[in-house]
Amino acid sequence: MHELAICQDIIAQVEQIAAQHRAVAVHRIQLDIGPLSGVEAPLLEAAFPIACAGSVAENAELKIEISPIVVSCRSCNEKTAASANDLTCKKCGNWHTDLVSGDEMILKRVELDT
Template structure:
């Protein structure tokens, strides 16, 4: 499964960050998933606990922030959100558009439990 390998990469990254901060555990991870990233939210949410099992990220809360797809229209020079899988301008319906947002798949933040200093 595509999402499982993504989740494993994410967990590896989190583990590196947690190690460099001497964290005891990972409390929460916020991940941004764009509508055109090709990542399926449900599948990713399902895969994450499996990927985190046995790592410092085990039991971490996963929060997902979905980003809509945004296009820039060359026909009417405006920006709009697209809801469907067809990339068309929300203003004039033109297909002369470029995707400007919505391909993201990234970690927004990681909250760690660190020992008292």
């Protein structure tokens, strides 16, 4: 349960950005989260109100986009959808793959009331 710690990190970043833009409030915070990031979106959403209380982001909307798990096969070069505990190529079955998408945990965009 480290989602609160992550939320606090997000709020610290958002506060900095808001101050640099002399924003009076933060309207929306957009995140990209992948299932392999180790971060759970529902837990982030639960922790968010606690982390942002009293900050410039107090009334901000938290918008989380979940990235799909996609791997690229080193053998057949095909890009296929995969699951968290099976990153083998769905076309040829080879496990020598590279993750293309699915481990994101990114603060993508902040929308401010200036």
